[in-house]
Amino acid sequence: TVSTTQNFIGKEARWGARNYQPVPVVVDHARDCLVWDVEGRTYIDMMGAYSAVSHGHLHPRIVAAAERQLGRVAVTSRAYHGTTLGPFLEKLCAIAGFERALPMNTGAEAVETAIKCARRWGHFVKGIADGRQEILVARGNFHGRTSTIVGFSSEPEYRAGFGPFAPGFAHFDFGDMDSVRAAATGNTCAVLVEPIQGEAGVIVPPAGFFAELREWCTKNNVLLIIDEVQSGLGRTGRWFAFEHEGIRPDALILGKALGGGLLPVSAFLADDAVMGVFNPGSHGSTFGGNALAAAVALEGLKVIEDENLVARSAALGEYLNKRLREVAAEAAPLVRAVRGRGLWVGVDIDPAHATARELVEKLAAGGVLSKETHDTVIRFAPPLTITKALVDRAVQVFRQVLLDKRA
Numbered sequence: 429t430v431s432t433t434q435n436f437i438g439k440e441a442r443w444g445a446r447n448y449q450p451v452p453v454v455v456d457h458a459r460d461c462l463v464w465d466v467e468g469r470t471y472i473d474m475m476g477a478y479s480a481v482s483h484g485h486l487h488p489r490i491v492a493a494a495e496r497q498l499g500r501v502a503v504t505s506r507a508y509h510g511t512t513l514g515p516f517l518e519k520l521c522a523i524a525g526f527e528r529a530l531p532m533n534t535g536a537e538a539v540e541t542a543i544k545c546a547r548r549w550g551h552f553v554k555g556i557a558d559g560r561q562e563i564l565v566a567r568g569n570f571h572g573r574t575s576t577i578v579g580f581s582s583e584p585e586y587r588a589g590f591g592p593f594a595p596g597f598a599h600f601d602f603g604d605m606d607s608v609r610a611a612a613t614g615n616t617c618a619v620l621v622e623p624i625q626g627e628a629g630v631i632v633p634p635a636g637f638f639a640e641l642r643e644w645c646t647k648n649n650v651l652l653i654i655d656e657v658q659s660g661l662g663r664t665g666r667w668f669a670f671e672h673e674g675i676r677p678d679a680l681i682l683g684k685a686l687g688g689g690l691l692p693v694s695a696f697l698a699d700d701a702v703m704g705v706f707n708p709g710s711h712g713s714t715f716g717g718n719a720l721a722a723a724v725a726l727e728g729l730k731v732i733e734d735e736n737l738v739a740r741s742a743a744l745g746e747y748l749n750k751r752l753r754e755v756a757a758e759a760a761p762l763v764r765a766v767r768g769r770g771l772w773v774g775v776d777i778d779p780a781h782a783t784a785r786e787l788v789e790k791l792a793a794g795g796v797l798s799k800e801t802h803d804t805v806i807r808f809a810p811p812l813t814i815t816k817a818l819v820d821r822a823v824q825v826f827r828q829v830l831l832d833k834r835a
């Protein structure tokens with residue numbers, strides 16, 4: 429007989445497109461930091477859906493907010509005003525320190541919003557001829573999967589066969605100001621960059637890079653747009669990763685955790701002078717800022733505040749980092765580096781000894797969910813509600829996986 433797990437995996441393999449290759453775990457239900465599969469096995473969620481489940485699975489307050497809203501109205505589209513969108517945007521702007529926010533659904537949509545806004549700003553405000561605007565992006569970037577966005581990826585895997593791509597993007601090396609200056613022209617209207625490169629393997633920039641970039645952008649009248657889809661809302665131990673750099677961007681992109689672990693909610697934030705380039709009819713999405721999404725996202729922001737999840741991420745992140753460094757030292761030479769900020773860690777595996785994928789599969793078999801990035805990095809991004817006891821258990825499993833591999 430076919431196991432329940434094989435049955436569900438088989439259906440996905442038969443009827444789905446083959447655009448993902450997850451580990452063989454079929455999730456049945458989840459609560460906070462724990463996940464149960466269809467065989468009744470329990471897992472510690474050390475991945476949190478790539479930082480989308482920062483509040484823990486099915487946070488009771490966020491579920492209750494959704495249920496309250498489901499008793500009123502869920503989706504109306506932006507054809508009408510509602511009772512939840514305004515309060516959500518007000519709260520979001522207060523937390524992030526921007527004058528306006530534009531709600532969308534996915535991270536990629538909010539990035540597309542940023543690109544459109546930057547180009548219009550470049551034309552309307554900076555006076556660049558329309559069609560000549562250029563945006564600088566980092567090598568190794570990840571901003572989503574639409575054709576415009578993969579068009580400026582530097583990863584062959586994300587691009588191959590998907591051309592032709594939109595022009596108007598130029599690359600610099602993440603962390604290298606000389607390459608920013610070399611890539612810029614008089615038509616440069618914006619720099620679009622992650623504060624820490626997530627999909628590239630949790631790459632932390634060299635100290636001082638962002639301060640210098642900020643100064644250069646101001647001097648050259650170029651917008652600094654920071655994509656915090658993965659890093660934002662407490663992940664790095666601050667509300668926003670740019671705070672570690674002592675800077676403020678001109679615009680901010682949020683997603684993932686903004687949906688409270690329940691729904692896709694993203695946003696593009698900027699001040700009047702930048703957001704003002706949008707007028708009615710110039711941009712939008714049927715579901716962006718819908719009544720249910722806004723209710724859920726608002727409650728999610730309040731939960732982060734009320735439960736002090738940002739401080740918790742800083743403290744437990746430091747602990748997770750320290751424990752992983754200890755295990756890495758013990759398992760030398762399997763691990764080349766442990767890096768990250770807050771509850772966001774990349775463990776760099778020496779490919780001479782193991783692939784990240786095989787270790788991720790062994791971790792899953794041992795009851796810990798993580799994610800490999802490329803062939804060499806294992807990424808951990810647990811819910812910010814994780815406990816010290818669960819971190820200890822997860823690290824213990826990881827230690828055993830590494831030591832077994834080395835043996």
Ligand code: PMP
Nearest residue numbers: 534535536570571572626657658
């Ligand atoms: N920006 C960053 C920094 C991301 O990490 C991601 C997703 N990993 C995205 C954008 C795209 O978000 P989505 O998958 O919701 O489109």
